[in-house]
Structure formats: structure tokens, C-alpha cells
Amino acid sequence: MNRECAIAVREQFKIQGKTDCVELARQLGLSVREVESQGFDGALVRSASEMKGIIYVKRTMREQTRKRFTIAHEIGHFILHGEQSLSCGSTEIEAWKGDQSNPERQADEFASELLLPSVEVLNQIGSQWPSFQLVGTIADHFGVSLTATARKYCDVAPQDCAAVWSVDGIIRWMHPSSHFNHWIAVGEKLGVDSFAAKAFAGNVIPQEMQEVAAEEWISSNWFVDNAVIWEQTIPMPHYRGCLSLLWAKRQIENRPTEEDELLQELDPDAFTLRRKNWPK
Amino acid sequence: MKNTRQTKREASEEIHEGLELLFGSEEDLTDEELRAELEQVGVDGDTLSRKAHEYLRGLATHQFSSLGRDVPQEMNVALRQLKPPTPEQERDRVKSGADARVKRIIDAARDKTSLVLSSIAASASVQPDYAFRNKGDLSESDLEILRAGEEELKSDPPSSVKEERDE
Numbered sequence: 257m258n259r260e261c262a263i264a265v266r267e268q269f270k271i272q273g274k275t276d277c278v279e280l281a282r283q284l285g286l287s288v289r290e291v292e293s294q295g296f297d298g299a300l301v302r303s304a305s306e307m308k309g310i311i312y313v314k315r316t317m318r319e320q321t322r323k324r325f326t327i328a329h330e331i332g333h334f335i336l337h338g339e340q341s342l343s344c345g346s347t348e349i350e351a352w353k354g355d356q357s358n359p360e361r362q363a364d365e366f367a368s369e370l371l372l373p374s375v376e377v378l379n380q381i382g383s384q385w386p387s388f389q390l391v392g393t394i395a396d397h398f399g400v401s402l403t404a405t406a407r408k409y410c411d412v413a414p415q416d417c418a419a420v421w422s423v424d425g426i427i428r429w430m431h432p433s434s435h436f437n438h439w440i441a442v443g444e445k446l447g448v449d450s451f452a453a454k455a456f457a458g459n460v461i462p463q464e465m466q467e468v469a470a471e472e473w474i475s476s477n478w479f480v481d482n483a484v485i486w487e488q489t490i491p492m493p494h495y496r497g498c499l500s501l502l503w504a505k506r507q508i509e510n511r512p513t514e515e516d517e518l519l520q521e522l523d524p525d526a527f528t529l530r531r532k533n534w535p536k
Numbered sequence: 537m538k539n540t541r542q543t544k545r546e547a548s549e550e551i552h553e554g555l556e557l558l559f560g561s562e563e564d565l566t567d568e569e570l571r572a573e574l575e576q577v578g579v580d581g582d583t584l585s586r587k588a589h590e591y592l593r594g595l596a597t598h599q600f601s602s603l604g605r606d607v608p609q610e611m612n613v614a615l616r617q618l619k620p621p622t623p624e625q626e627r628d629r630v631k632s633g634a635d636a637r638v639k640r641i642i643d644a645a646r647d648k649t650s651l652v653l654s655s656i657a658a659s660a661s662v663q664p665d666y667a668f669r670n671k672g673d674l675s676e677s678d679l680e681i682l683r684a685g686e687e688e689l690k691s692d693p694p695s696s697v698k699e700e701r702d703e
Contacts, residue, residue: 260634267635268642285645295678298669301685307644310685326669333667335641363667 258362261335262369274399275371277327281311286334288327290315298326300333309334318494321401325367332366333359371400372408381409386417386503387465388488402490403499407431416504420473422446423497425456438474438504447472452498455491464488465501470508483508568636589618 265271269280278288285307286300293299293314302309311330313323337359372394380394386409388402395405406419410433418432420440430440446453450472451461470476470483486503559565565573571581592615600607607615621629674682 257630257634257637260630261638264631264634264638268638283645284641291681293678293681294672295674296668296671299671299682300667301682301689302667303689307641308689310688312681312685329669330667335638337667359667360669363669 258332258336258365259369259374262332262366263373265331265335265370266373273376273397275324275328277324277331277371281327281331284331284334285309286311286331288313290323292316297322298330300330302334319401321395321399321404324399325371325401325404328367328370329363331370332363336362336366368404368408368411372398372405374408374412377408378412381413385465386413386415386486386501388490388501389464391501406499406501409501410436418502420452420500420502421497422452422456422500423495425453428497436502436504438470438509439476440473440502441475450500451487451489452500455489455498461489461491465503470504473502474508476509476511478509478511480507480510568633571633572637572640585618586620589615589620592618 265280266275269283271280281288286302286309288311291312291314293312296312297314297317299312300309301312311327313326317323317326377394377398380397381390384390388406391405391409392402394400394409395402398405400408403419403421410417410419410431413433414435416433416435416437418430418436418438418440420430421428425446427440427442427444427446430442432438432440446456447469450468451466453472455461465486465488467484468487470479470485473485473487484506485508486505487500489498489500491498559573574581574584592611596607596611596615599605600611
């Protein structure tokens with residue numbers, strides 16, 4: 257319903273491309289004000305009985321794109337959530353996590369679709385391969401941060417991709433595309449030869465997608481020989497973080513299928529008198 | 537002396553009358569409006585339908601079908617109405633629900649006199665409420681900002697009154 261509501265808003269207001277969040281808020285009876293807040297990035301104060309309210313946005317937020325996302329998030333609360341009092345802490349925001357019924361997750365999904373309509377993003381991607389150059393072009397077109405765009409990119413791209421955010425050399429979250437079925441251990445240290453780890457170590461890293469050993473990013477017992485994954489990393493020193501885009505261009509794992517595992521279990525020697533060893 | 541059937545019918549009529557008094561008659565609400573009303577009081581319409589369908593299906597199976605008895609017609613109708621949607625129907629339902637919700641809000645915003653919330657919710661609360669993004673500990677100055685906003689919303693007369701004054 258969250259995405260669908262955002263699509264409906266874009267349709268109703270005939271929004272194409274970049275969304276003017278302040279104007280949209282005004283049309284919905286909300287005024288937007290920048291304030292010197294300390295304890296929140298954004299807040300919505302709304303009347304419980306009339307269609308009006310005020311969205312406050314922290315003035316000192318560095319990026320305009322983040323302010324726009326915050327306004328879109330509060331519009332999401334206004335549209336999606338009746339009269340619940342809600343608050344969203346920094347941990348939830350950083351991980352952008354929570355179950356589908358979490359109102360913060362819902363407001364984020366709404367904001368993402370309002371600012372980055374999936375269909376238009378998909379059109380922009382066309383047949384281009386994953387890269388931060390492409391993600392950056394989309395981000396500029398829609399006036400959205402690189403991080404939010406990288407996540408949306410992974411939502412809609414047909415390739416096996418994942419956006420990964422790490423801080424101080426530790427993986428904080430990963431956002432995979434629906435085809436990316438590999439395990440990246442959130443909370444663990446980056447592989448030392450990943451470009452992200454090299455960026456944290458102060459080394460110069462490639463500005464294009466390049467191959468690294470898959471094991472630098474992925475935990476698996478079933479790697480194919482010479483398994484590689486493509487990586488491009490953008491250092492963000494202000495946040496002491498790195499945003500990485502990963503692309504499993506070729507097969508990197510050769511996992512046993514369910515059938516293989518079943519056959520192993522049904523080994524005829526395992527449960528007969530001829531069995532020599534107790535099954536492990 | 538009343539027979540059992542008559543007593544049951546009277547009891548059923550009384551329940552229906554009571555429900556009508558509480559929620560209005562069936563014809564007064566569209567499915568979407570009913571869904572919105574339920575949402576306002578914290579009931580998820582989908583879950584309610586699914587649970588009711590499960591319960592009724594169990595009843596129809598155990599009390600009728602498996603005993604070789606015909607399932608009553610009204611129960612059949614209810615089972616058909618409550619049957620969970622196919623993925624396509626679900627997609628269409630979500631889309632039309634979202635369209636209706638957004639249209640209702642936009643109409644209310646354009647027509648300054650109308651209220652977006654249900655009559656139940658509106659009468660229950662006139663206090664402003666909040667939603668935050670990236671909330672930490674609120675400082676005194678944060679609280680002041682919020683209080684000022686709250687006061688502004690409270691003191692600002694309803695748009696309908698303002699428009700009357702302007703005239």
C-alpha cells in the first residue's frame with residue numbers, strides 16, 4: 257500500500273521526474289519550515305481533526321537531498337498513518353529496517369517511491385550496466401541522495417546487485433536486489449582486499465566497477481573456482497563511511513540444490529546392514 | 537410459547553438492529569469506507585476477513601460437508617464474499633485502495649471544510665499529534681518548537697470558519 261499510495265500521489269498531482277516536496281506538502285495542507293532542531297531531523301505536527309499540519313526540517317542537515325527525503329517521509333506519515341504518534345530513531349534509519357508493518361519503514365517506502373518512481377528509474381536504467389556513474393545520474397535527475405538511489409537501483413535493476421554501507425570498516429547494512437542470493441555478513445569487518453577496506457585504509461581506489469575476489473564480500477562454502485564480484489565504492493568521509501555497489505556478474509557459487517541434499521540423505525548404504533559408519 | 541426458530545430469528549434481528557445502531561446500515565458504507573473505519577479503530581480489514589473466512593470454512597467443513605449435510609446458502613454466500621483474493625485481485629485491490637485513500641485526502645485538502653478523519657476519530661481527539669524522523673533526545677528548544685506548532689494548529693480556526701470570516 258505504501259508504494260501504491262506514492263504512485264497515486266504522483267498520478268493525482270501529475271508529477272513527472274523530480275518531485276517538488278515543499279509544493280506537494282502545501283497542496284496537502286502542510287507547511288514546511290526549517291528549524292534549528294537538535295533532537296530530530298524531521299517532525300510532523302498535524303491536527304487530528306483537520307487537514308493541516310506543519311513539517312519541521314532540521315536546517316543544519318548538510319544535503320538538500322536528505323532534507324527532501326525527510327519531507328517526503330513526513331508526507332508519507334501524513335498520508336499513510338491516521339493519528340498515531342510515531343517516532344523513528346537513528347538506528348532504524350541507518351538500517352532502514354524493520355518489518356513491513358513498521359510505520360517508519362512504510363514512510364520510507366512511500367518517500368522512496370515518491371521521489372524515485374520505479375517505472376521512471378527503470379526507464380533511465382535501460383540496458384546500462386550497474387555503476388555509480390549510472391546511479392549518480394539517476395540521483396541527480398530526481399534530486400535524491402546517492403544512498404537512497406543505490407537502494408532503489410537494487411530494487412528495480414535486473415542484475416544481481418547489492419548496495420552496502422560500511423562505517424569505520426564494519427558492514428552496517430546491505431540492500432540486495434531480488435536476484436542477489438549471496439550472504440554478506442552485516443556487523444562483520446570488511447574483507448581486507450575489498451576496495452572499501454582499502455578506502456578506509458586511506459588508499460586510492462578505482463572509480464569504475466572492478467573485479468575483486470568474491471570472498472572479500474561474501475561468506476560461502478560453495479564458491480566456484482576464481483569466483484569474483486564487481487565492486488565500486490564511494491568513500492563518504494563526512495559520515496566515516498563507504499557506500500559500495502556490488503554486482504555478481506557471473507556465477508560465483510555452486511550451491512547444492514535441495515535435490516542434491518535429499519539424495520545425500522537417502523543414500524541406500526546409510527541405513528542398511530552394509531553401513532560401516534554412523535551417518536555424520 | 538415461542539418456538540426455538542422464532543426465538544432465534546428474533547435474537548438475530550435484535551443483533552442486526554444493534555449493529556446498525558452502532559455502525560450504521562450495510563448500505564451506508566462502501567467497502568473502502570468500512571475498511572477505513574475499521575482501520576481508524578485499529579482493526580485490519582484484511583486480517584478480519586481472513587480470520588472470518590477460516591472460521592466459517594472450518595464450520596462449513598466440520599458441521600456440514602463432512603457430515604453429508606448441505607452448507608446453508610447464506611454461509612456459502614459469506615464464504616464466497618470472504619474468500620481471500622488471488623494475487624492479481626490483491627494487486628488491484630491494493631491499487632484501488634491506495635487511489636481511494638489518496639483521493640480522499642487530496643479532496644479533503646482541496647475542500648477546506650471537509651475532514652479527513654472519520655467522525656469517530658475526529659470527535660475523540662482535537663489534539664495535534666506527531667511523527668518524527670531520526671529522533672533522539674528532544675532538547676528544551678525542540679520542545680518549544682513543537683509546542684509553538686501545536687499552539688499554532690490549535691489557535692488557527694478551522695478553515696471553514698476562516699473562510700466565513702473572510703466573506
